[in-house]
Amino acid sequence: METLLRFYNNQIVSITAKREKLKKKIHLLGTIRLLLFACALISVWFCRDFNWLVLAGILFFFAIPFTVLMVYHTKLFYQKEYAEAMILLNTNELKGIDYDYNAFDGAAEAADSNHSFTLDLDIFGNQSIFQSINRTVTPQGKACLIDWFCNPLDNKQEILNRQQAVQELADKTYFRQHFIVTGMAFSGGNDVAGRYAELENRGEFVERLHALAAQTTHYSSSLFWKIAIWMVPFLWAGVIWGCVAGILPFSVLGVMLAFAFLIAYVETRKIQKMTNSAEKIEQRLLTCSKLIEQIEQESFRSELLKDFQSLLVTNGEQASKVIRKLSKIIGALNQRYSFGGNIFNLLFLRDMRLAMQLDKWAGIYAKAFDRWFKSLACIDAMCSLGGFAFNHPDYIYPDIADNYFEMKGKALGHPLIRRNLCIRNDLQIAKNPYFLVVTGANMAGKSTYLRTVGINFLLSCMGLPVCAESLTVYPAHLVTSLRTADSLTANESYFFAELKRLKMIIDRLNAGKKLFIILDEILKGTNSEDKQKGSLALIKQLIAKKTCGIIATHDLMLGSLAQAFPDEIRNYRFEADISGDDLTFTYRLREGIAQNMNACFLMGKMGITLSKDLKIQKT
Numbered sequence: 001m002e003t004l005l006r007f008y009n010n011q012i013v014s015i016t017a018k019r020e021k022l023k024k025k026i027h028l029l030g031t032i033r034l035l036l037f038a039c040a041l042i043s044v045w046f047c048r049d050f051n052w053l054v055l056a057g058i059l060f061f062f063a064i065p066f067t068v069l070m071v072y073h074t075k076l077f078y079q080k081e082y083a084e085a086m087i088l089l090n091t092n093e094l095k096g097i098d099y100d101y102n103a104f105d106g107a108a109e110a111a112d113s114n115h116s117f118t119l120d121l122d123i124f125g126n127q128s129i130f131q132s133i134n135r136t137v138t139p140q141g142k143a144c145l146i147d148w149f150c151n152p153l154d155n156k157q158e159i160l161n162r163q164q165a166v167q168e169l170a171d172k173t174y175f176r177q178h179f180i181v182t183g184m185a186f187s188g189g190n191d192v193a194g195r196y197a198e199l200e201n202r203g204e205f206v207e208r209l210h211a212l213a214a215q216t217t218h219y220s221s222s223l224f225w226k227i228a229i230w231m232v233p234f235l236w237a238g239v240i241w242g243c244v245a246g247i248l249p250f251s252v253l254g255v256m257l258a259f260a261f262l263i264a265y266v267e268t269r270k271i272q273k274m275t276n277s278a279e280k281i282e283q284r285l286l287t288c289s290k291l292i293e294q295i296e297q298e299s300f301r302s303e304l305l306k307d308f309q310s311l312l313v314t315n316g317e318q319a320s321k322v323i324r325k326l327s328k329i330i331g332a333l334n335q336r337y338s339f340g341g342n343i344f345n346l347l348f349l350r351d352m353r354l355a356m357q358l359d360k361w362a363g364i365y366a367k368a369f370d371r372w373f374k375s376l377a378c379i380d381a382m383c384s385l386g387g388f389a390f391n392h393p394d395y396i397y398p399d400i401a402d403n404y405f406e407m408k409g410k411a412l413g414h415p416l417i418r419r420n421l422c423i424r425n426d427l428q429i430a431k432n433p434y435f436l437v438v439t440g441a442n443m444a445g446k447s448t449y450l451r452t453v454g455i456n457f458l459l460s461c462m463g464l465p466v467c468a469e470s471l472t473v474y475p476a477h478l479v480t481s482l483r484t485a486d487s488l489t490a491n492e493s494y495f496f497a498e499l500k501r502l503k504m505i506i507d508r509l510n511a512g513k514k515l516f517i518i519l520d521e522i523l524k525g526t527n528s529e530d531k532q533k534g535s536l537a538l539i540k541q542l543i544a545k546k547t548c549g550i551i552a553t554h555d556l557m558l559g560s561l562a563q564a565f566p567d568e569i570r571n572y573r574f575e576a577d578i579s580g581d582d583l584t585f586t587y588r589l590r591e592g593i594a595q596n597m598n599a600c601f602l603m604g605k606m607g608i609t610l611s612k613d614l615k616i617q618k619t
Contacts, residue, residue, distance in 0.1 A: 001419075004097065004393060007173075011090040019083040022076055029073045036066045085184045089177060096132060097391060099418055106131030110146045116504075120482035120518075121454045123149055129415060129455060133388045135176075137183025138291070140373050141380025148381060152461035154475045156400045162385075162463025163397050165304040169386025175298055176383045176390075182290050183380075219267075219352065220360040229349045229356070232260055236347055260346045271355050275333050282334060285327035288376060293320035295379050305382070311375035314368040322365055323372070329358050385464055395465035398456075401474040404514045405432040405548040407457065411469040414452040415459075423587040424468075427453055433543045433568050438552040439559055439594040440574030445587040446552040447482065449574070450518050453550060454480055457516060476548075477513050479505050482520040498523060502538065509545040517542065517549030532557055543568050559593035 040062035044055055092103035108125040112118060124130050130149055136142040153159045169176060219225050239256045242248035296318050300306050312319040333354050335341045344350040389395070392415070401407075411424035423445070429436065440446045456466040460473045481501045502522075508515060522535040532555055539551065539561055551558070562569045573594040576585055 008090045008094045012087055015083050015086050022080040026076050029069050033069050036062050085181045101131040104131050104134050107146055117478045117480040120480040121451055133384050135180055135384040135387050136380045137180055138380050140377035144377040145381040159400050159463050161304045164302040166385045166389050166463055168302045169382055170389035176386055179294055179383055219356040229353050233348050264345045264349055271351050282327050282331045285323055289320045289323040292376055296320055308375045308378045311371040319372045326361055329354055389465050395467055397465050398460040398471035398473055401472050404474050406474045409468050409471040412452050412456050413467040415467045425589040429548055432548045433546045434548045435569050436550045436572055437558050438572045439556055441576035444574035444576050444585050446574050450520055450552055454518050476516040479515050480518040515547050519551045521553055556593055
């Protein structure tokens with residue numbers, strides 16, 4: 001961990017020094033440009049009596065270095081912005097190591113109470129596992145990462161391939177950081193997530209591209225317009241030459257202007273519709289082009305990353321260059337109503353030329369959109385996974401079992417609990433059917449243990465390293481029931497919501513799904529007698545369905561099932577140790593059924609008197 005902290009601190013120190021040098025250069029260039037401007041004015045003043053050619057020469061003499069310095073200033077300004085984004089990234093990574101993830105997007109909108117496990121395991125939202133991992137800089141990358149969390153892999157080879165890719169990207173620190181900072185700097189984001197504008201946050205960026213490509217105007221194949229874009233400039237040249245030479249009267253210029261105006265703007269409505277589809281995506285396209293260019297230029301070893309990279313070649317051309325070309329066309333279209341844009345349109349039919357270029361581009365490359373942005377999204381999401389692996393050098397990559405079901409782990413810890421406070425516990429499930437029944441007092445650690453197991457299981461199936469000394473898992477489908485809630489809008493009681501969850505589990509088992517089930521306090525929405533009967537019946541049915549999992553409960557009666565199913569059920573406990581007026585917890589998993597419960601003890605501490613002789617008087 002010290003090495004990791006040293007890396008980020010060194011990054012901040014070295015890049016801060018570069019930024020300060022850039023600031024000094026930018027200030028110096030600004031001063032020189034100001035002096036050049038002042039010298040130009042002074043020179044023009046002293047030479048004001050000379051002819052206009054001399055004055056023009058003086059201005060040209062000063063304009064050349066002024067323009068060169070202005071271009072260089074823009075380049076330095078971008079380098080400064082890049083350095084500041086890199087400093088911000090490394091600063092926020094340091095905060096993340098200290099469990100402060102506020103700079104990153106937790107995708108709270110992805111939380112879904114109907115999902116198999118994401119709500120129960122606090123996958124999304126503030127201080128979530130997603131927030132701790134997410135470093136995506138494109139809306140497509142974020143959507144891809146959300147999908148990977150919601151639908152973890154269930155194929156051993158795919159998980160192993162993902163592991164190899166994650167390990168490779170964990171070592172490619174420069175590539176990952178350069179990718180993220182490029183997205184931040186070009187998308188205008190002020191945080192590490194590089195948040196896009198509202199349009200892109202709603203995921204409409206690619207939709208707009210598809211809409212743009214779908215507008216088949218056929219301008220590029222029109223013989224009339226192919227002739228017109230060359231005929232109009234030729235006519236202008238002839239008319240102007242004729243008027244200057246005295247062959248034609250200057251009134252012909254007015255006729256030519258009217259004719260050119262008619263031709264130039266006859267298709268304005270269609271071109272405007274095309275422009276509307278392209279509005280506000282020029283800069284985003286440039287960002288995508290630069291990000292894709294980094295992917296194209298990187299040398300990957302893992303097959304998965306190579307596969308993503310291969311999606312970026314279309315007809316022998318690199319996607320980054322093709323997208324950059326589109327960005328330039330759209331940028332030019334966005335300037336069509338400027339003064340210069342109107343002049344060039346009248347003289348050269350500029351709008352139609354651009355519309356023909358766009359039409360031709362869409363005809364060739366429109367079908368490649370999905371491939372390009374799939375590759376970009378996957379690499380964006382993979383960079384987040386690689387960053388997580390890099391930030392947890394003490395985590396291990398789990399072994400993936402071949403047979404259902406196996407999950408064996410030593411010293412499992414929760415990734416979001418501070419490392420100096422995290423109590424680690426073991427897990428042993430070596431066959432099916434098999435259930436761990438975990439009993440224990442309030443606050444003794446049952447729910448935390450369930451979430452620890454669930455999170456590490458999920459990370460394993462995503463191809464990520466886990467918080468454990470060792471872990472072997474079979475990639476079954478994870479289903480949990482830890483945090484059921486009632487619904488006023490759906491007119492559902494808490495108990496009915498629980499039953500729906502349990503029915504979903506039974507339905508999936510009946511459909512032949514291989515599940516790993518984690519349940520916390522079955523049927524807590526009903527009375528004690530019904531709860532006990534229902535819980536016993538459910539566990540027996542789950543065993544009959546030959547599935548596996550963990551069940552936590554306060555009901556010590558469930559521990560008796562181990563006598564009826566000695567080969568399928570094992571009891572574990574989290575104890576609350578009461579000594580006089582002191583209540584302590586070890587948070588250590590032990591074998592057997594819990595001996596101490598603490599509800600009455602805590603009620604007494606709160607001043608609630610408990611008496612065996614207490615009677616309720618009827619009135």
